[in-house]
Amino acid sequence: xxxxxxxxxxxxxxxxxxxxxxxxxxxxxxxxxxxxxxxxxxxxxxxxxxxxxxxxxxxxxxxxxxxxxxxxxxxxxxxxxxxxxxxxxxxxxxxxxxxxxxxxxxxxxxxxxxxxxxxxxxxxxxxxxxxxxxxxxxxxxxxxxxxxxxxxxxxxxxxxxxxxxxxxxxxxxxxxxxxxxxxxxxxxxxxxxxxxxxxxxxxxxxxxxxxxxxxxxxxxxxxxxxxxxxxxxxxxxxxxxxxxxxxxxx
Amino acid sequence: xxxxxxxxxxxxxxxxxxxxxxxxxxxxxxxxxxxxxxxxxxxxxxxxxxxxxxxxxxxxxxxxxxxxxxxxxxxxxxxxxxxxxxxxxxxxxxxxxxxxxxxxxxxxxxxxxxxxxxxxxxxxxxxxxxxxxxxxxxxxxxxxxxxxxxxxxxxxxxxxxxxxxxxxxxxxxxxxxxxxxxxxxxxxxxxxxxxxxxxxxxxxxxxxxxxxxxxxxxxxxxxxxxxxxxxxxxxxxxxxxxxxxxxxxxxxxxxxxxxxxxxxxxxxxxxxxxxxxxxxxxxxxxx
Numbered sequence: 001x002x003x004x005x006x007x008x009x010x011x012x013x014x015x016x017x018x019x020x021x022x023x024x025x026x027x028x029x030x031x032x033x034x035x036x037x038x039x040x041x042x043x044x045x046x047x048x049x050x051x052x053x054x055x056x057x058x059x060x061x062x063x064x065x066x067x068x069x070x071x072x073x074x075x076x077x078x079x080x081x082x083x084x085x086x087x088x089x090x091x092x093x094x095x096x097x098x099x100x101x102x103x104x105x106x107x108x109x110x111x112x113x114x115x116x117x118x119x120x121x122x123x124x125x126x127x128x129x130x131x132x133x134x135x136x137x138x139x140x141x142x143x144x145x146x147x148x149x150x151x152x153x154x155x156x157x158x159x160x161x162x163x164x165x166x167x168x169x170x171x172x173x174x175x176x177x178x179x180x181x182x183x184x185x186x187x188x189x190x191x192x193x194x195x196x197x198x199x200x201x202x203x204x205x206x207x208x209x210x211x212x213x214x215x216x217x218x219x220x221x222x223x224x225x226x227x228x229x230x231x232x233x234x235x236x237x238x239x240x241x242x243x244x245x246x247x248x249x250x
Numbered sequence: 251x252x253x254x255x256x257x258x259x260x261x262x263x264x265x266x267x268x269x270x271x272x273x274x275x276x277x278x279x280x281x282x283x284x285x286x287x288x289x290x291x292x293x294x295x296x297x298x299x300x301x302x303x304x305x306x307x308x309x310x311x312x313x314x315x316x317x318x319x320x321x322x323x324x325x326x327x328x329x330x331x332x333x334x335x336x337x338x339x340x341x342x343x344x345x346x347x348x349x350x351x352x353x354x355x356x357x358x359x360x361x362x363x364x365x366x367x368x369x370x371x372x373x374x375x376x377x378x379x380x381x382x383x384x385x386x387x388x389x390x391x392x393x394x395x396x397x398x399x400x401x402x403x404x405x406x407x408x409x410x411x412x413x414x415x416x417x418x419x420x421x422x423x424x425x426x427x428x429x430x431x432x433x434x435x436x437x438x439x440x441x442x443x444x445x446x447x448x449x450x451x452x453x454x455x456x457x458x459x460x461x462x463x464x465x466x467x468x469x470x471x472x473x474x475x476x477x478x479x480x481x482x483x484x485x486x487x488x489x490x491x492x493x494x495x496x497x498x499x500x501x502x503x504x505x506x507x508x509x510x511x512x513x514x515x516x517x518x519x520x521x522x523x524x525x526x527x528x529x530x531x532x533x534x535x536x537x
Contacts, residue, residue, distance in 0.1 A: 048415065074417040086412040088405045099405060100416045105398045109422045112398040161417060 001026040001196055002165050007046055007056035009039070016042045017053070020222050022215040024165060029187065029197040031211035031228065033204065035240055039220040040200045041083060044169050048080055049073045061164060075103070079163030081154040083170045087142035093153055094138040097125035100160035128156045132186055148179045152186070165196045172203045184210050208232060216240070255377045257489055262380035263441050264485035268465035268477050269387050270434030275463070276472035277400060278427035279407025280328050281336050284343035285435055285462050290454030291317040291347070292436025293443035294357055297366045306369040306444065313440040314433045321432025325425040344456050351451045362450025369444050380441055387434060391474045403427060457499065464502045468509050470516025480517060
């Protein structure tokens with residue numbers, strides 16, 4: 001479904017990504033992992049178009065996304081949940097999701113002036129909030145909510161786009177163990193409903209539990225790809241996470 | 251009676267000017283310190299056209315169109331710069347407008363344009379027209395705020411990067427806000443020109459831009475009734491109390507400071523909080 005080919009990103013002489021490639025198959029949860037500073041978020045930004053690579057291509061269902069601005073890539077079928085939550089703070093939780101659910105009404109700015117009703121979008125948004133278990137705070141403003149709710153709001157908003165693939169950048173970060181497990185279960189539930197997911201996450205136990213495959217990056221290069229257990233048993237991957245001495249010792 | 255008619259006409263024009271800026275600043279969150287330039291474009295265009303024999307209505311529409319087109323050009327600046335930088339860029343627009351108009355003989359230069367033709371509606375007829383247009387713009391603003399265009403403006407004003415990442419073509423929405431806001435500014439200018447029948451570059455300077463911005467900020471950015479109320483108060487107070495007119499800048503500056511310090515969401519926010527306070531007290535008492 002999503003094909004990332006030979007991506008290289010250079011920031012002012014520093015190579016952030018070097019020839020990274022992988023693909024996400026339809027209907028799977030793929031984990032994108034790596035130590036801090038490995039280049040995971042940069043890779044996510046390349047996919048959404050907020051970072052332009054010096055070389056490489058990104059395709060979604062065989063449609064080349066290169067050169068397309070972020071909003072067109074999103075409209076091509078990518079739903080993004082950002083690492084740092086960015087709710088629209090003047091809107092309620094329900095309005096945040098309903099706004100995105102009305103993506104058909106906002107496609108043409110000139111026509112959007114003639115579109116008035118929000119009822120259908122609010123109903124759709126409420127169903128998504130119920131699915132993610134945050135319907136109780138539907139009328140609340142995001143500024144008054146704890147991080148756990150805001151993380152789920154990010155996912156809800158991305159889902160409202162009815163994306164072909166959901167990109168989740170550390171959706172479990174900042175959550176306690178119970179909340180993280182709950183959230184991971186929700187992601188698994190979404191996947192069982194047919195949602196393809198690319199998940200960046202540091203919580204390895206949850207990643208290994210819910211992902212079908214893993215791709216591992218370190219220092220901007222891909223160092224592993226495949227079944228979670230096999231990938232995590234790879235000495236190169238273990239070395240990247242635990243340091244060179246561990247690798248030597250093992 | 252004539253004085254009251256003149257007062258109400260000026261008030262209506264001020265409401266149109268303030269609501270037009272509210273579309274850009276209040277609805278879409280794009281700061282603009284050069285709004286008087288677009289009012290000037292509307293005023294000069296319609297004045298020139300009516301002086302050359304073009305009917306009043308056609309001249310007004312032409313003024314709106316030209317102001318709107320120039321507004322889109324300035325809107326392009328908002329695609330490259332934001333916040334403080336956009337404020338400085340738009341401030342430059344008003345100085346650019348004055349600089350250009352002052353040097354053009356066909357626009358009357360420093361002397362301006364006098365003897366602008368009367369629209370032929372009579373003083374009362376003209377006042378009614380202005381007030382009807384002001385009311386229509388207020389109703390249009392309320393509709394716009396509740397339409398999907400207004401909904402999208404809310405998100406662009408909140409966080410344009412995130413709006414982009416939920417599939418919004420932010421650039422086009424910002425350009426629409428500038429086009430609409432500046433076109434209505436052109437309308438205010440055209441109505442002003444045919445009301446006072448004399449315009450010069452000084453009528454559309456930086457101070458006028460700040461005066462209109464004061465109406466929006468003091469009323470509460472984004473609030474249609476708040477901005478309308480502020481435009482009414484700030485346009486008629488200096489005329490009722492002549493001593494205020496002499497210290498207009500001081501009063502406006504002071505009001506801006508007080509509002510920013512104690513109620514950044516303007517009069518609408520202040521009254522909203524008072525109303526909510528009274529309602530919660532009542533519900534506590536009945537509970």
